[in-house]
Amino acid sequence: xxxxxxxxxxxxxxxxxxxxxxxxxxxxxxxxxxxxxxxxxxxxxxxxxxxxxxxxxxxxxxxxxxxxxxxxxxxxxxxxxxxxxxxxxxxxxxxxxxxxxxxxxxxxxxxxxxxxxxxxxxxxxxxxxxxxxxxxxxxxxxxxxxxxxxxxxxxxxxxxxxxxxxxxxxxxxxxxxxxxxxxxxxxxxxxxxxxxxxxxxxxxxxxxxxxxxxxx
Amino acid sequence: xxxxxxxxxxxxxxxxxxxxxxxxxxxxxxxxxxxxxxxxxxxxxxxxxxxxxxxxxxxxxxxxxxxxxxxxxxxxxxxxxxxxxxxxxxxxxxxxxxxxxxxxxxxxxxxxxxxxxxxxxxxxxxxxxxxxxxxxxxxxxxxxxxxxxxxxxxxxxxxxxxxxxxxxxxxxxxxxxxxxxxxxxxxxxxxxxxxxxxxxxxxxxxxxxxxxxxxx
Numbered sequence: 523x524x525x526x527x528x529x530x531x532x533x534x535x536x537x538x539x540x541x542x543x544x545x546x547x548x549x550x551x552x553x554x555x556x557x558x559x560x561x562x563x564x565x566x567x568x569x570x571x572x573x574x575x576x577x578x579x580x581x582x583x584x585x586x587x588x589x590x591x592x593x594x595x596x597x598x599x600x601x602x603x604x605x606x607x608x609x610x611x612x613x614x615x616x617x618x619x620x621x622x623x624x625x626x627x628x629x630x631x632x633x634x635x636x637x638x639x640x641x642x643x644x645x646x647x648x649x650x651x652x653x654x655x656x657x658x659x660x661x662x663x664x665x666x667x668x669x670x671x672x673x674x675x676x677x678x679x680x681x682x683x684x685x686x687x688x689x690x691x692x693x694x695x696x697x698x699x700x701x702x703x704x705x706x707x708x709x710x711x712x713x714x715x716x717x718x719x720x721x722x723x724x725x726x727x728x729x730x731x732x733x734x735x736x737x738x
Numbered sequence: 739x740x741x742x743x744x745x746x747x748x749x750x751x752x753x754x755x756x757x758x759x760x761x762x763x764x765x766x767x768x769x770x771x772x773x774x775x776x777x778x779x780x781x782x783x784x785x786x787x788x789x790x791x792x793x794x795x796x797x798x799x800x801x802x803x804x805x806x807x808x809x810x811x812x813x814x815x816x817x818x819x820x821x822x823x824x825x826x827x828x829x830x831x832x833x834x835x836x837x838x839x840x841x842x843x844x845x846x847x848x849x850x851x852x853x854x855x856x857x858x859x860x861x862x863x864x865x866x867x868x869x870x871x872x873x874x875x876x877x878x879x880x881x882x883x884x885x886x887x888x889x890x891x892x893x894x895x896x897x898x899x900x901x902x903x904x905x906x907x908x909x910x911x912x913x914x915x916x917x918x919x920x921x922x923x924x925x926x927x928x929x930x931x932x933x934x935x936x937x938x939x940x941x942x943x944x945x946x947x948x949x950x951x952x953x954x
Contacts, residue, residue, distance in 0.1 A: 625867045626859070626877055638872040643842070651841045654870045656854040661842055 532558060533571075533717060539601070543704070544592060547600045549575075549713070555736045557649060568598040571715035576600060578683065578714040585682045587675070589710040590702070605702025605711045609663055611642040611650060612672050614680045615696040619720050619733075622696070625652075631727075637680050639673045644700070671708060672701060679710065687721065692730070695720035748774060749787075749933060755817070759920070760808060763816045765791075765929070771952045773865060784814040787931035792816060794899065794930040801898045803891070805926040806918070821918025821927045825879055827858040827866060828888050830896045831912040835936050835949075838912070841868075847943075853896050855889045860916070887924060888917060895926065903937065908946070911936035 525537035525546055532554045537546040549568035554561050572594065579591035579600075590602040615622055618632040641658060642650045658664050664672065676699055684694045697719035700712035712718070716731040723730060729737075741753035741762055748770045753762040765784035770777050788810065795807035806818040831838055834848040857874060858866045874880050880888065892915055900910045913935035916928035928934070932947040939946060945953075 624864065625869070626873060627861060627864050628877070634876050636872075636876065638876050640870060640872070645843060648840065648843050652868055652870070653841070654856060654868070656852075656856070657842060660850050660852065660854050661844070 533568075534713070543604055544601060545604050546595070547602055547713075549598045549600075553717075553732075555732065557646060560736070567717075571713060571717055572598045572600055574715045575713040579710075581686060582679060582682060582710065582714075587679055587682070587710060588707060590704070602711070603704045603709065605704050605709055607644075607700060607702040607711060608668070608672070609644045610653070610658065610672070610700075611644055612676045612699045612701065613640040613642065613696060614638070614676050614699070615640070616680070616684065617693065617695040617720075617722075619695050637677055639676050641669070641672075668708070675701070675708065675710070683714070688724070691724045693722040693724050695722055695731075749784075750929070759820055760817055761820050762811070763818055763929075765814045765816075769933075769948075771948065773862060776952070783933075787929060787933055788814045788816055790931045791929040795926075797902060798895060798898060798926065798930075803895060803898070803926060804923060806920070818927070819920045819925065821920050821925055823860075823916060823918040823927060824884070824888070825860045826869070826874065826888070826916075827860055828892045828915045828917065829856040829858065829912060830854070830892050830915070831856070832896070832900065833909065833911040833936075833938075835911050853893055855892050857885070857888075884924070891917070891924065891926070899930070904940070907940045909938040909940050911938055911947075 525539065527535055528538050528545065529536040533550055533552060535548040535550065537548065539546055549572040551563050551565055551567045553564050553567060576591065576594040579589045582589055583591065590605050591600065592603060593601040595601055615638045616634060618626065618628045618634065619630050623630050641653050643653050644650060655666065655669055658669055659666055679699065687694045697714065699710060701708055702711045719731055720733060721730045722728065741755065743751055744754050744761065745752040749766055749768060751764040751766065753764065755762055765788040767779050767781060767784045769780050769783060792807065792810040795805045798805055799807065806821050807816065808819060809817040811817055831854045832850060834842065834844045834850065835846050839846050857869050859869050860866060871885055874885055875882055895915065903910045913930065915926060917924055918927045935947055936949060937946045938944065
C-alpha cells in the first residue's frame with residue numbers, strides 16, 4: 523500500500539488514511555508465539571485472519587456490539603476507526619487450556635462453571651502480567667466503572683461468539699479482546715481470529731488455532 | 739515438646755493438644771525464601787516472631803478482629819484455635835515492593851493511592867500463583883461473599899496495623915494474611931511477623947524484614 527505506516531506489530535501493520543479518525547490494518551503472514559520468542563510464516567494466514575475478523579466483527583455489530591470495524595477494502599486489509607486503546611488484554615475462558623492450566627492446576631479441557639474473565643497488562647517488557655481489579659485502578663489503567671463495563675462487554679461477546687461457533691461444531695475455549703475509546707464510546711478493537719482464540723473441533727477435539735503453531 | 743506433631747512447615751511446627759479445637763504452633767529459627775529455594779537459620783528468629791505475632795494478634799483482638807490466638811504458653815509457642823483454612827494468601831500492599839514492582843513496572847517505594855489487595859493460591863507446586871476473583875470462584879476456593887469479606891477484613895487489619903506501626907516510626911509496606919473458619923466464623927490465622935510483612939524504618943528507609951535475608 524502507498525499509505526503512511528504508523529505502526530508495525532507482530533502480526534499487523536497499521537497505516538494512516540486521509541480521515542484522521544480511521545486507519546487501515548494489514549494482516550501479515552508472520553506468526554509469532556511465546557511473546558515473540560518463536561517466529562515463522564504461514565502462507566495465507568493474513569488473508570484468513572482478515573476474513574474471519576471481518577466476519578466476526580459484522581456478526582457482533584449485528585448483535586449491537588460497538589466495534590472499530592468499518593469495511594474490508596481488500597483481502598488482507600481492514601478499515602477501522604482509530605481508537606484510544608485501554609492498555610489491557612481482556613481474556614474470556616470457557617474451558618481450561620494454556621496458562622489457566624498452570625495457574626489453577628485444573629486439567630486441560632475442564633469446562634468452567636461460568637466464563638472466567640482475566641485482565642493482562644499490555645506490556646511486552648513485563649511479559650503481559652495478569653492484573654486484578656485493584657492493580658488496574660492503582661495503576662490508573664482503567665476506572666472501576668470501566669473495568670466492570672469491560673467484563674460485562676467481554677461476557678456478552680462470549681455469549682454471541684460461543685452460540686455462533688457452537689452451531690458450527692466449534693468449541694470456543696478462550697479468546698483475547700482489546701478495547702478502546704472513540705468519541706467517548708467504548709468499542710471493541712484489534713482482531714478476532716485463530717491468532718487470538720482457542721477453537722477446538724467439537725467432535726474430534728482437534729485444535730484449530732494458534733496452539734497448532736505453538737506446538738509445531 | 740511432648741505433644742504429637744501434626745504438621746511441619748517451612749517456619750513452624752504444629753502440635754495437637756488434648757482439646758481437638760486447639761493446636762500449639764512452635765516458631766522455628768529456620769529461614770527460607772523464594773519458595774524454599776534459599777535456606778538458612780537465624781538464631782532467635784522463632785522467639786521474636788512468636789513474640790511479635792502474639793503482640794499483634796492481641797492488638798487486633800482489642801480492635802474486635804477475630805483471630806485464632808488463644809495464649810502464648812512459652813517463648814516460641816502459641817496456643818491457637820484450629821481453623822479450617824481458606825487456601826488463599828491475602829496480601830495487602832501500601833507501597834510498591836517485591837513482586838508488585840515486576841508486575842506493574844512501578845518503582846519500588848511508590849506509595850499506592852489505596853491499599854491494593856491480592857489473592858494467591860496456596861499451592862507450592864504451582865508456585866503460589868496470583869488469582870483474580872473469577873479464578874477463586876471457578877476453582878471453588880471461596881464464594882464471592884467470602885472473597886468480599888476477606889478483602890474487607892484485610893483492609894480493616896491494614897488500617898489498624900498501619901496506624902500502630904506508623905506511630906512507632908515504621909512503614910507497613912505490605913503483608914500477607916491467612917484466614918480460616920472455626921465454628922462457622924471467619925478468623926485470622928497463621929502469623930504476623932517480619933517473615934510475613936515488609937517493614938521499613940520511616941526515617942532511614944532501612945528494611946527491617948525478611949528482605950534482609952532474601953538480599954543477604
